[in-house]
Amino acid sequence: MEKQFNREEELMKRLLNEAGTETPSADFKKRIMMAVENRNVTVKPYQPLIPKFMWYIVAACMVSAVAGLYAMYADISLSWSFDLKIPQYLDMPRIDLSRTMQYAIAFVALFFLEIPFLKRFVDRQYSL
Numbered sequence: 155m156e157k158q159f160n161r162e163e164e165l166m167k168r169l170l171n172e173a174g175t176e177t178p179s180a181d182f183k184k185r186i187m188m189a190v191e192n193r194n195v196t197v198k199p200y201q202p203l204i205p206k207f208m209w210y211i212v213a214a215c216m217v218s219a220v221a222g223l224y225a226m227y228a229d230i231s232l233s234w235s236f237d238l239k240i241p242q243y244l245d246m247p248r249i250d251l252s253r254t255m256q257y258a259i260a261f262v263a264l265f266f267l268e269i270p271f272l273k274r275f276v277d278r279q280y281s282l
Contacts, residue, residue: 251259
């Protein structure tokens with residue numbers, strides 16, 4: 155393996171020595187700078203990836219989650235009774251799914267919900 159690597163290395167050195175180095179013309183830098191200046195490029199203003207209102211939503215979710223956990227374990231009773239009289243003929247069947255299956259369904263649902271948002275984001279980024 156090492157002999158093959160050395161042969162390839164020697165071959166590359168020999169080929170590079172034969173080819174030599176190229177030197178650019180005298181006005182190369184000037185032509186490049188003129189080409190860059192002639193481009194009509196508009197600079198888009200900075201926009202954060204996550205807007206402010208989304209940060210407020212994330213903060214509200216975090217606060218409600220912490221408050222909910224506190225209420226669950228602090229022996230605070232929030233018993234609201236909504237007496238919904240559901241007739242017997244509207245009784246829904248009970249579906250028992252394993253915890254793994256519930257996670258799988260949730261993951262797939264979130265995945266399919268996220269695809270349109272990502273597609274719209276990518277379309278907006280590369281449509282310019």
